[in-house]
Amino acid sequence: MSTYNFDYLDELEAEAIHILREVAGQFEKPALLFSGGKDSITLVRLAEKAFRPGKFPFPLVHIDTGHNFQETIDYRDQMIERIGEKLIVGSVQQSIDEGKVVEQTGKNASRNALQTVTLLDTITKYEFDACIGGARRDEEKARAKERIFSVRDEFGQWDPKRQRPELWNIYNGKIHTGENVRVFPISNWTELDVWNYIRREKIELPSIYFSHQRDCITRNGQLMAASPFLNMDDDDIVINKQVRFRTVGDMSCTAAVESEATLIDDIIAEISASKISERGARMDDKVSEAAMEDRKKGGYF
Amino acid sequence: MNILKFFTAGSVDDGKSTLIGRLLYDTDSILADQLEALQSSNRKNDDGTIDLAILTDGLRAEREQGITIDVAYKYFQTEKRKFIIADTPGHIQYTRNMVTGASTANLAIILVDARNGVVEQTIRHSYLVSLLGIKHVVVCINKMDMVDYSESVYTNIIDRYKTLAQQLKLKDVTYIPVSALKGDNIVQRSARMNWYEGESLLHFLEKVDTDNLDQSQLARMPVQWVIRPQTEALHDYRGYAGRVLSGTFKLNDKVTILPSGASSTIEKIEFFEQAPEAAHAGQSVIIHLKDDVDISRGDTIVNASALPQESKLIEADLCWMDARALDTSIMYVIQHNSKTTKCKISEILHKVDINTLEKHQADEFRLNDIGRVIIKTADALAFDLYDDNRANGSAILIDSRTNLTVGALMFRAAVE
Numbered sequence: 001m002s003t004y005n006f007d008y009l010d011e012l013e014a015e016a017i018h019i020l021r022e023v024a025g026q027f028e029k030p031a032l033l034f035s036g037g038k039d040s041i042t043l044v045r046l047a048e049k050a051f052r053p054g055k056f057p058f059p060l061v062h063i064d065t066g067h068n069f070q071e072t073i074d075y076r077d078q079m080i081e082r083i084g085e086k087l088i089v090g091s092v093q094q095s096i097d098e099g100k101v102v103e104q105t106g107k108n109a110s111r112n113a114l115q116t117v118t119l120l121d122t123i124t125k126y127e128f129d130a131c132i133g134g135a136r137r138d139e140e141k142a143r144a145k146e147r148i149f150s151v152r153d154e155f156g157q158w159d160p161k162r163q164r165p166e167l168w169n170i171y172n173g174k175i176h177t178g179e180n181v182r183v184f185p186i187s188n189w190t191e192l193d194v195w196n197y198i199r200r201e202k203i204e205l206p207s208i209y210f211s212h213q214r215d216c217i218t219r220n221g222q223l224m225a226a227s228p229f230l231n232m233d234d235d236d237i238v239i240n241k242q243v244r245f246r247t248v249g250d251m252s253c254t255a256a257v258e259s260e261a262t263l264i265d266d267i268i269a270e271i272s273a274s275k276i277s278e279r280g281a282r283m284d285d286k287v288s289e290a291a292m293e294d295r296k297k298g299g300y301f
Numbered sequence: 302m303n304i305l306k307f308f309t310a311g312s313v314d315d316g317k318s319t320l321i322g323r324l325l326y327d328t329d330s331i332l333a334d335q336l337e338a339l340q341s342s343n344r345k346n347d348d349g350t351i352d353l354a355i356l357t358d359g360l361r362a363e364r365e366q367g368i369t370i371d372v373a374y375k376y377f378q379t380e381k382r383k384f385i386i387a388d389t390p391g392h393i394q395y396t397r398n399m400v401t402g403a404s405t406a407n408l409a410i411i412l413v414d415a416r417n418g419v420v421e422q423t424i425r426h427s428y429l430v431s432l433l434g435i436k437h438v439v440v441c442i443n444k445m446d447m448v449d450y451s452e453s454v455y456t457n458i459i460d461r462y463k464t465l466a467q468q469l470k471l472k473d474v475t476y477i478p479v480s481a482l483k484g485d486n487i488v489q490r491s492a493r494m495n496w497y498e499g500e501s502l503l504h505f506l507e508k509v510d511t512d513n514l515d516q517s518q519l520a521r522m523p524v525q526w527v528i529r530p531q532t533e534a535l536h537d538y539r540g541y542a543g544r545v546l547s548g549t550f551k552l553n554d555k556v557t558i559l560p561s562g563a564s565s566t567i568e569k570i571e572f573f574e575q576a577p578e579a580a581h582a583g584q585s586v587i588i589h590l591k592d593d594v595d596i597s598r599g600d601t602i603v604n605a606s607a608l609p610q611e612s613k614l615i616e617a618d619l620c621w622m623d624a625r626a627l628d629t630s631i632m633y634v635i636q637h638n639s640k641t642t643k644c645k646i647s648e649i650l651h652k653v654d655i656n657t658l659e660k661h662q663a664d665e666f667r668l669n670d671i672g673r674v675i676i677k678t679a680d681a682l683a684f685d686l687y688d689d690n691r692a693n694g695s696a697i698l699i700d701s702r703t704n705l706t707v708g709a710l711m712f713r714a715a716v717e
Contacts, residue, residue, distance in 0.1 A: 006583060008304045008383045017585035018544040021525040025598045025639060049573040050542070050585070053535055054528040137374045144373040163371065164706040165397055165622050167404040168695045169544075170636055174704040188385060190376050 009197050013046065016185035018169065019148060020050040023058070023130050023183050026173035030058040030130040030183075031088070033119075036072035037248035038205055039134030039186060042194055044083065045203055046185060058132070059086035063119050065111040065250045066093040067229040072248055075206040090122035107231050108219070110252040120156045123180060130173065130181045138190040148187050154178035192271055199264045208245045211262045216241045222255035302380075305511050308387040308406035308435070310399050310426040315412040316443045319352075320481035321375065321388060324503065327488040330377030372402045381507040391422060396655065396669040397622040399429050400709055404695070407511050408437040410502075415448045415478070419461045421656045428655050431469040432618060432671065432711065434691055437509055438466070438474045441502060445494065446480040452496040468658070477502050519690050520548030520556075520604035522580070523638035524596055528587060540571060540587035541596055546638065546692040547685075548604060550588065551579045555605040558596055559683035564605060565590040582692075599640040601683050609683045609693060612715035616650070618687075619666065619674045623700065623707035627666035633707070635678055637696040642680040644698070649674050675716055687711040 020043075023030050032047060034040045047056050062076060080087045092114050095101045100121065101114045123131065137144045147163055149171045164172055173181055186194065198205065215226040217236040224230060226238050229251045243256035244267075261267045309317055324330075375386040387402030389395065403409065409430045413423055430438055440462055448454045459476045466474045477486055478497050485491035488503045499505070528540040550556070554567045569589040570580045580586040588602060596602075603609060621627055627646060635644040652663035652672035663672060687694030698708030 006303070006581065008302050011304050011583060014544060014583055014585040018525070021542055021544075021585070022639075024526045051526075051528065052573060053538065054530045054540075057526075138376050144375060145371045160371070165401045165697075165709070167401055167697055167706070167709050168692070169405070170638065170695070170697050172636060172697060172699055172704070172706045174634070174699055174701075176704060188374070188376070190378070192378070193383070 009193065009200060012186070012189050012193060013049065013197070015169075015188065016043075016046045017050040019171065019183065019185040020047055020132065022149075022171050022173065023132060024051070026171070027130040027181070029126065029128050030132065031061045031123075031126070031128045032056070032058050032132040033134075034060040034062045034076070034087075035134070035248065036062070036068070036076050036206060037134070038194055038198060038209065039136065041079075041203060041205060042186060042197060043132060043134050044079065045201055048083065056083075056085050059088050061088045061090065061122060061126075061128075061131070063090045063115050063122065064092065065115055066091065067111050067227075067251045069206070069208050069225075069245075069248065069251055069254075071206045071208045075204075088122065088126065090118045092118045094118075095121065105231075107233070109231055110250060111229075112250045112253045115250075116156065123156070128180060129175065130183055132183045132185065134186055135182075135184045136189050136191070136194070137184075137187045146184070146187070148184050149173055150182045150184065151175060152180050152182055156180075158182075192268070195264065195268050195271060199268065206248060208248065209267070211242055211244045211259050211266075213240055214243050214256065215239070216243060216256060223258065224255060225251055227251045302382055303511055304383045304385060305408060305506060305509065306385045306387070306406045307408040307410060307506070308389060308399075308402045309410045309412070310389050310391045310402070310429070315391065315414055315422075316481045317388075317391065317412050320410075320412065320441065320443065320479070320487070321386060323481045323484060323487050324386075325375065325377055327484070328377045328379055328503070330375075372398050379503070379507060384506065391426065393425065393656070394669065396425075396429070396671070397620060397709075399426070400433065400620045400622075403429055403433040403435055404709065406433075406435055408439065408506070408509060409435045410439045410441055413440060413442050413458055413462070415442050415444045415454055415458065418458045419465060423462070424465060424658065425655045427465055427469055427471065428653070428658060431471055432620075434688055434711070436473060438471050439502065439505065440474060440476050441481075442476065442478045443481055445478045445485060446483050450478075450485075450491075450493045452494075455497075475499070475505060477505065517548055517690070518604060518607045519609070519685060519693070520550050520554070520607070521546045521609065521685075521690070521693050522550065522586075522588065522602045523640065524598055524600045524602065525639050526598060527596065539593075540589055541602065542585075542587050543602070543639070544585040545580050545582050547582045547690050548607075549579055549581050550602075550604070556590070556602050557605045557608060558594055559601045559603060559609070559611065560681055561595070561600070563592075563594045565592040565594055567591075601638070601640070603683070609685045609690075610715045611681045611683050613678050613681045614647075614716035615676050615678070615682065615684070615712055616714040616716055617674060617676055617696075618711045618713060619646070619672060619676075619698075620709045621666045621668060621670045621707065622709060623703075623705055624668055625700070625703075625707070626668075627708070632701070634699040634701055635676065635682075635696050635710070636699060637682050637684060638693070640680075640682065641699075642678050642682070644676055644678040646674050647677040673713070676710065684712050686713060688713075 092111050095118045101117045147166045215238050216223045217226050244259040245256050261270050373388045377384050389399045389402035411426050442458050455478045479486040486501050490501050522543045522545045524541045524543050526542040528542050530538050568591045570577050571587040629646050632643045650673040651660040685693040694712045696710045697706050700707045
């Protein structure tokens with residue numbers, strides 16, 4: 001009997017590669033939704049492992065709110081140059097200019113919710129029949145029940161009541177015209193698994209994931225990066241803080257956490273510690289993170 | 302560190318929610334939104350401790366609202382292992398969800414209420430475990446605190462279960478007396494049951510042999526995608542991408558390509574800038590062959606000295622998963638790994654009453670029905686029997702009218 005080294009990250013990786021190749025085999029016009037966040041960056045590495053030395057059988061699609069961290073855009077452009085794959089950008093600004101969506105007003109205005117319209121328009125325009133996303137089942141309760149191949153109607157809606165049974169490692173990607181499938185290759189990964197994989201694979205990340213000095217204001221109990229995209233008034237006091245971001249999204253709705261973590265090892269230690277510390281001690285962080293993920297669920301993916 | 306996938310079937314009344322809640326809580330694996338619910342909830346146990354069942358409340362809420370009750374996947378990790386739980390409801394109307402959850406599991410936890418012993422539901426869950434070929438079974442005799450931690454109550458229940466296990470040909474069964482509510486024998490061994498000499502549940506889960514990587518000689522790799530860069534530098538490059546279902550492929554192994562029957566030899570195995578000498582079950586790789594043979598998605602590369610069966614007429618167990626009943630007069634699509642072809646259910650041999658295990662004649666198959674059928678396919682399938690090779694012995698049925706997955710198939714024999 002031969003023995004070989006096949007640990008949990010290898011198994012998660014092999015499963016994700018299998019799923020990506022099923023997308024290639026089963027769909028005519030797939031796309032990979034790229035947000036610039038760690039989960040979609042992980043997907044890009046997995047796609048390289050699935051299809052190199054060939055090209056990806058799909059373009060990357062970025063829905064640009066126009067309110068991104070510059071670091072994310074720089075990272076995106078450098079990455080595209082490195083991997084030599086096609087990038088399609090769906091612009092929320094364009095959706096606003098065309099009158100398809102209306103910019104929110106008020107102190108908590110954000111373009112996060114507007115992304116959905118731009119995403120759906122982009123899917124329609126390019127006739128994508130499958131969109132690969134980096135959502136994970138450990139994010140929250142509803143997501144825990146979502147399939148790896150998750151069928152959406154022509155309005156982009158997920159109907160939990162109409163989910164297909166998903167058995168063994170067999171994925172049914174058959175759809176009617178107008179429908180499309182969201183595919184989640186890293187469904188079975190946890191946040192910690194993603195970080196451990198990034199460390200193992202030595203994957204570079206946008207610098208905002210790591211501790212840095214930044215001017216912030218406090219909004220609804222959360223630290224927000226001071227930026228022209230935030231509707232600020234005299235009540236907002238700008239303070240310089242040592243922070244990092246746990247998720248990457250629109251500047252107007254992505255909260256920072258105070259952190260000294262400058263290396264991936266530090267981040268993994270930070271996440272591990274927040275799981276084993278006195279329960280509730282880091283409640284605020286945890287709740288804000290879950291809320292962030294919720295926004296992601298409602299919008300991008 | 303590796304992964305253990307297990308499935309739990311049971312109803313709220315069995316203490317399943319409390320058991321899973323206890324495992325998640327005691328291994329610090331609670332999600333932020335649930336933690337908040339837990340801390341702010343007024344729901345407490347009689348003795349004032351936290352009601353851990355709140356952690357799996359997703360399912361309870363669904364039931365109260367009368368919406369679909371489904372499989373929920375949960376994750377936790379210890380220093381020894383990563384665990385994936387397929388959490389499924391246990392009532393008979395959710396049989397298809399249990400089958401779904403069980404299909405990817407290596408281990409099943411069956412909960413028995415110590416006050417009630419082996420009941421109809423226990424038989425049903427155990428039958429599904431045997432049908433889906435789950436290798437390890439842990440029978441947790443729960444609520445031991447309600448029977449004064451009595452050894453004789455425990456012994457009587459396991460004696461009864463052993464008869465059932467024999468009947469169902471369950472080979473590897475472990476019995477653990479627990480109280481999920483009080484935490485007895487879940488993470489730590491209980492001081493209240495010194496007569497029990499085995500391990501705690503978590504300790505057992507941490508060390509049970511996962512063996513999800515089948516080491517048999519049945520080397521099989523369905524081709525998912527052909528990689529042809531067609532660049533100047535890689536003009537003749539032709540790699541077959543897939544995930545090894547079972548067995549091991551090594552350099553220079555003689556292989557057969559099905560359904561064509563063509564022969565070749567493995568020239569190179571590739572995995573992202575590496576060229577390993579072997580590809581093992583579970584790994585996603587690229588295989589290169591010495592000969593120029595015509596291979597596309599849906600074909601399977603197999604070990605030439607251990608061929609699978611090939612047939613257009615297959616006897617299989619079927620679990621029906623759709624609200625619309627099986628129609629033996631229409632064509633369905635069968636998906637067997639990367640291969641799809643048209644098919645018909647040509648005969649219903651019997652249905653099983655999954656509460657009593659009795660077989661009876663039937664001419665219809667409705668939601669949650671399970672039984673034996675003969676399936677006739679347009680193209681021959683290259684398959685193994687489910688009991689020999691789960692990954693190459695299973696398939697799904699798709700209704701082309703709705704595109705829904707309507708049936709789960711486990712191959713039992715090629716029909717001569």
